[in-house]
Amino acid sequence: MSDQESSTSTSQTEGELDEEVEGEVDTEVEGEGENDSKHRDSPPLQISSFSSTLRAVIRIKQKYHALKKRRQEVEGALTGATGRTSPKIFTFDGTTPTALSVPQKKKRKRRRRVMYPNRGKRRAPPKPARSRAKYCLYLLFAIVFVQVYNAIENLDDHLLRYDLEGLDKTLRREVFGQQGSVEGLLSHLKEYLSTYVHNKPLVVSLHGPSGVGKSHLGRLLAGHFRSVVGETLVLQYYVLHHCPQEADALQCARDLSAMISEIVERAEEEEKIPLFIFDEAEHMHGEILDALLQLVSSKQSNEYLNAIYLFLSNLGHSHVTKHMLHNSSSTSMAKSGHYSHFVKELTPILRNTLEKLHVLWTEADILLLGLLEKGQVMECFLDEMTREGFYPDHTNIERLAGEIEYYPEVGGHEYSQTGCKQVVAKVNLL
Template sequence: MDRGPPSLEPAAAAPGTSGRCVIAPVRAVLRLRRRVCVLRKRRLLQPGGGPDVGTGTPRPGCSSPALRADADQPQFFTFDGPAELSSRTPRKRRRRSRLVLYPETSRKYRPRVEHRSRAQRCLLLLVAIVGFQVLNAIENLDDNAQRYDLDGLEKALQRAVFGQPAAVARIVALMRDYLATHVHSRPLLLALHGPSGVGKSHVGRLLARHFRAVLEDDGALVLQYHARHHCPEARAAQDCREELARRVADVVARAEAEEKTPLLVLDDVELMPRPLLDELHGFLQPQRPHHFHNAIYVLLSGAGGAEVTRFVLQNASRALPLRPDGARGAQAEAARADEDLRASLQALLSRGHPLWEAAAVVPFLLLDKRDVVSCFRDEMAGEGFFPDQARAERLAAQLSFYQVAGREFAVTGCKQVVATVNLL
């Protein structure tokens, strides 16, 4: 085999080990390079040969005129022959897929999640529980208020109490708000004040009768305390205080056991000694047990009667008392007058004892002549007499009246009606 022209090796290096280690690799590289050049020249000189890769020119150190003359040869290096290159099937170019475009009006949906989060289910369950509790609480409030039949109480008071529409409406409204729930932070204290004969004691008796009926109790949850009867002047005030504390404690304890709201009506409060007022004021304190806060106290007193009388006579030309059948302007005027009277009356009573600072004061106004006539007709019907209008007017004319601004107000109200009808 022909190994090509003799190699032109470099001159021998200087003797020594270091020079020998450097020259030997260089010689090997040169021999390999010359051998590669010889093989390329032989291959390109054959028929169908071509230049070197890409550029059509031989590698440096292997230049040849024959290589530059053939410009039609393939411009890439391969070990396949020309016949094999021509018979090879050209590779197809892979087409890129186009993007799928959606119209703007179409709705796009997110991919469906296979596994739903447990936290979402817990949240839905919590919302359902809270909604059920709120609905149940609202129903319980309605049930608690319906137990006391406040609509029936309002109708009974409007039918039996004459000349006090504003007082009746305020009493029922305060009770309706208080009885909407069973748990309270403080008791409800109603203070009914006015001159004699305007219907305070009558309202107290109606309230006690109604609560005994709706609570289905023999009287253990309704307490009626008359200062003139239960604590006369001859009895020691401390004994009255202890007795009142014991009776109130028994009532509220039994009401707490039965989950009901008791009613405590105290009449002639203006005659109570100060120790009893202090005991009543102690029932309102927050340090008391919680069952003392779930109760309704109704104080009936003639204190402030002179203030109510003066106020009504000074404002006789205004729309007093407030009547549901009056004009809208007259009702608004009467409502403002009633609010002013409550404020002045509460300020007057609070100077005597701090008990009235926490009370809801309800003033009872003077009765005009037609209200007294209605009292006579009602009492006559109750005693078995025919309630004749003319006869009732003649009986009412025997009483004393204040005559102011063309109106007549009874001095003693309906106080003498019962005694006068008993003389018939």
């Protein structure tokens, strides 16, 4: 069937339905009209006549909806056959034809296209935000630099106060054959005197045979420190002179403790470091060693921590002599540079021996002075003769040096048994 024929049939059907509806409505209206005419002719209306009229109106409405629904079904069937869609009819019933509705496809959401900037146009880089904390950091660096610089300057000031360079020159010129020991002692002094704050006092113990220059070294140190820190801050303690009797050892220990306490308190007021030299320490009594141990221990107050204790003794001299005679080929110490090797081998042995004597030696740094050769003894004679005003005749010096006793020659070295101890006495006999 063509579209034209379907449209004609549809219009005919609609017309027939309209005629039927109109006919029925006219019939009902005529009936109602007759009833009305009868009622007009009749006496006034009653409640029963009003209810019959209402029922007639309801029946007409129901018939109208039934015809209308049948008309919509016919139209839907016709449009389904021809493939056409009829316009939607708006009603208050809320009833819509769902059986013949066509499902619609869901539209896919299109992704938004990412827009990139043109390559030709260059964007300016963001400017970094300036932080005020950076300037505080620069200020902190400057403060730290100034503090470190001042600390270095203070170290130099301390060293300049004690004139360690002058002391170095004096010891190298006056002490013969002990360059290794002198360098070790100066290293300890430089490290300790570079600052005024310490956690323990400096305790150094020099050991060696008789006549190698221990007492002479102590006198040079005492004279130098008297010139830089004052006479009252230097103490030279000779045990055989200050406490010759063992019975007085306890009283000597008390007097020594009181003397040291007075000196360290005065040094604390002047902000200086005192020097205490104990010569002939091998003759010190046990009570004196106990008193000194209490003074050098780190449990004391601050003023006792800023002090230098120097012990001079010939304890362990037999170990030094035996080691040098048996290893003479490698113990030309200062000249051949084997002093560090000599100390490394002999220090543990000597420390073990000293610790058995008293606990005080555990707190000390040990330095060793070796035997003097014949050439070094001749240097002692030359220096002493120059001091006394004698003409330094080499033949005379060699003759005097030959009068001193020596150990048997070993490995081309001839070591003196008494060192330079007899030099002063022989020069005085000239």
